[in-house]
Amino acid sequence: MTDAIRAEGLVKRFKGTTALDGVDLVARAGAVLGVLGPNGSGKTTTVRILATLLTPDGGHATVGGHDVVRAPHEVRRTIGLTGQYAAVDQDLTGTQNLVLIARLLGHSRAGARARAAELLARFSLSDAADRPAKTYSGGMRRRLDLAASLVGRPTLLYLDEPTTGLDPHSRNELWDVVRGLVDDGVTVLLTTQYLEEADQLADDIVVLDHGKVISRGTPDELKARAGAQVLQVQPLHAGELERVGGIVEQVTGSEVRTGERTASASVTDPSVMPEVVRRLDDAGISVSELNLRKPSLDEVFLALTGRPAEDTTGGADGAAPAERTHA
Amino acid sequence: MSTATTAEPREQAAAAPPAPRLTPAVAVRHGGLLAWRSLLKIKRNPEEILGLTFMPLMFVALFVFVFGQAMMGDWQAYRDFIIPGIAAQSVIFATIGTGVALNTDIEKGIFDRFRSLPIARSAPLVGAILGDLVRYGLTVIAVLVVAALIGYRPEGGVLGVVAAGAVVMLFAFALCWLSAFMGLLLRTPMAVNIFGSVWMFPLTFGASTFVDPDDMPSWMGAFAKVNPVTHVTDTMRGLMEGGPVAVPLMWTLVWVAVLIGVFFPLATRAYKRRA
Ligand SMILES: Nc1ncnc2c1ncn2[C@@H]1O[C@H](COP(=O)(O)OP(=O)(O)O)[C@@H](O)[C@H]1O
Numbered sequence: 001m002t003d004a005i006r007a008e009g010l011v012k013r014f015k016g017t018t019a020l021d022g023v024d025l026v027a028r029a030g031a032v033l034g035v036l037g038p039n040g041s042g043k044t045t046t047v048r049i050l051a052t053l054l055t056p057d058g059g060h061a062t063v064g065g066h067d068v069v070r071a072p073h074e075v076r077r078t079i080g081l082t083g084q085y086a087a088v089d090q091d092l093t094g095t096q097n098l099v100l101i102a103r104l105l106g107h108s109r110a111g112a113r114a115r116a117a118e119l120l121a122r123f124s125l126s127d128a129a130d131r132p133a134k135t136y137s138g139g140m141r142r143r144l145d146l147a148a149s150l151v152g153r154p155t156l157l158y159l160d161e162p163t164t165g166l167d168p169h170s171r172n173e174l175w176d177v178v179r180g181l182v183d184d185g186v187t188v189l190l191t192t193q194y195l196e197e198a199d200q201l202a203d204d205i206v207v208l209d210h211g212k213v214i215s216r217g218t219p220d221e222l223k224a225r226a227g228a229q230v231l232q233v234q235p236l237h238a239g240e241l242e243r244v245g246g247i248v249e250q251v252t253g254s255e256v257r258t259g260e261r262t263a264s265a266s267v268t269d270p271s272v273m274p275e276v277v278r279r280l281d282d283a284g285i286s287v288s289e290l291n292l293r294k295p296s297l298d299e300v301f302l303a304l305t306g307r308p309a310e311d312t313t314g315g316a317d318g319a320a321p322a323e324r325t326h327a
Numbered sequence: 328m329s330t331a332t333t334a335e336p337r338e339q340a341a342a343a344p345p346a347p348r349l350t351p352a353v354a355v356r357h358g359g360l361l362a363w364r365s366l367l368k369i370k371r372n373p374e375e376i377l378g379l380t381f382m383p384l385m386f387v388a389l390f391v392f393v394f395g396q397a398m399m400g401d402w403q404a405y406r407d408f409i410i411p412g413i414a415a416q417s418v419i420f421a422t423i424g425t426g427v428a429l430n431t432d433i434e435k436g437i438f439d440r441f442r443s444l445p446i447a448r449s450a451p452l453v454g455a456i457l458g459d460l461v462r463y464g465l466t467v468i469a470v471l472v473v474a475a476l477i478g479y480r481p482e483g484g485v486l487g488v489v490a491a492g493a494v495v496m497l498f499a500f501a502l503c504w505l506s507a508f509m510g511l512l513l514r515t516p517m518a519v520n521i522f523g524s525v526w527m528f529p530l531t532f533g534a535s536t537f538v539d540p541d542d543m544p545s546w547m548g549a550f551a552k553v554n555p556v557t558h559v560t561d562t563m564r565g566l567m568e569g570g571p572v573a574v575p576l577m578w579t580l581v582w583v584a585v586l587i588g589v590f591f592p593l594a595t596r597a598y599k600r601r602a
């Protein structure tokens with residue numbers, strides 16, 4: 001059995017909305033599957049079905065070879081779930097949170113304490129072990145939540161938007177944790193709104209939009225489809241925007257989007273940059289900003305669907321850290 | 328952090344025991360463990376118990392010392408009359424907490440975590456309610472301690488008080504399924520709290536708690552006479568102060584059966600759907 005998850009034609013309806021409209025996906029054992037999509041695209045619903053918390057209205061899915069509807073107990077034995085919001089008991093200490101789960105999973109009292117201590121140490125929470133979780137920072141709470149999902153040594157881990165709302169430092173820490181788990185042989189299904197996160201962690205990516213898979217492939221394949229990078233130029237004088245757009249279009253050969261003050265275009269080959277600079281120089285246009293950056297989720301969506309992602313809160317943040325600004 | 332993640336050995340010495348099969352005994356163990364969680368929460372927030380008893384204790388002060396003399400011409404006699412009812416009232420108020428806590432757990436995703444574990448499906452619900460029974464017990468004890476401090480000495484002695492406590496706990500156990508049902512049905516903890524509290528005043532005041540229903544206007548008296556709170560209060564009064572027990576106890580048991588018969592299935596169904 002090489003596939004940790006196989007889902008075919010998953011459908012889920014809530015009163016009035018179709019959250020999932022025929023989702024197929026496969027997670028290879030030992031790999032990271034990234035589910036990328038804006039708010040409301042159906043990421044959480046997918047995870048909840050695969051974690052046996054919701055019953056699909058159509059289609060079927062197996063996890064570790066067990067059907068999620070017919071053999072939920074078997075599925076629960078193999079999975080760990082870290083939801084979108086840290087599901088730790090704020091009134092309990094870090095140790096108590098983990099001991100409770102270990103005891104529920106059949107550890108003896110001593111065994112549970114040992115397992116809790118081991119996980120707290122692994123996630124740098126030993127110092128805070130005996131403090132109530134409500135005194136933890138957001139990053140610490142996420143780590144405790146992740147530790148809680150690992151108590152039973154799952155072979156498949158679901159991470160639903162694990163870094164949303166985290167500062168860049170905590171986010172990098174969490175990425176390291178995920179990489180460490182993958183090194184240990186854990187299969188990971190990770191949902192995210194950030195292309196960069198999927199790019200960093202995932203081996204395969206599935207792009208969701210309105211409950212449908214609109215694209216799938218490796219990060220490289222996806223980027224090739226969406227344009228690997230975005231070139232953005234802002235002329236000093238807004239009146240020259242049209243001429244700038246013309247030059248960018250000629251050089252990159254791709255469609256130019258003009259905003260209020262900037263012109264941008266997808267590029268697959270970063271070497272067009274100096275060419276654009278030279279042409280602008282020849283035309284005597286001064287620019288106040290010229291940069292090459294990774295596309296935001298919005299831009300990926302635009303490229304894949306021909307329309308912007310709706311209801312994307314902070315989708316563009318994902319591009320910010322990767323920005324490379326040229327003089 | 329990064330050092331810890333890469334250095335992690337593939338398997339630790341003490342491998343996790345296989346998740347237990349779901350026999351009824353295992354389900355009870357899971358419920359017990361989750362009840363332990365509720366108890367830890369009580370220990371962490373002891374003020375919650377005080378909060379639960381605050382209003383009933385205010386009523387004790389108000390009714391005994393302000394109205395007592397006027398009501399019965401003797402505040403001590405009135406005190407002895409209302410203490411059983413106040414104890415019942417405080418526990419009935421406390422049952423709202425069951426729904427609020429369930430709703431909070433669901434909203435925070437804590438139930439999702441439990442339900443993604445290979446444990447008995449009903450364990451989180453059973454655990455929450457077992458833990459709450461302890462909370463109700465502590466609430467009754469708090470009221471009785473205050474009553475003792477203002478000189479209350481029940482005729483029925485320790486045995487009568489324990490029996491009365493058992494009756495009110497049984498009723499609370501039945502009523503908490505209604506609360507749990509609301510907690511699973513409504514959207515936010517706040518809504519559960521408001522919706523729950525709305526019932527509480529007519530239920531606990533339109534009863535024999537403070538006044539004999541025979542002294543009420545006829546329509547109110549008629550309501551009070553079928554109100555389960557009246558039957559519970561009268562049973563407790565009979566056990567603590569002496570008086571008829573059999574009839575109110577019978578009616579109490581009928582109500583317990585009705586509440587459980589209706590709301591236990593409704594709550595467990597809502598739980599399966601929502602949680
Ligand atoms: N319990 C629910 N009741 C009604 N609608 C829901 C429920 N859960 C999700 N939805 C709807 O289903 C769609 C997908 O939601 P979700 O899976 O949470 O998306 P995502 O996690 O990608 O933000 C959204 O339109 C959302 O409003």
Ligand SMILES: [Mg+2]
Pocket residue numbers: 040043044045084161
């Ligand atoms: Mg979501």
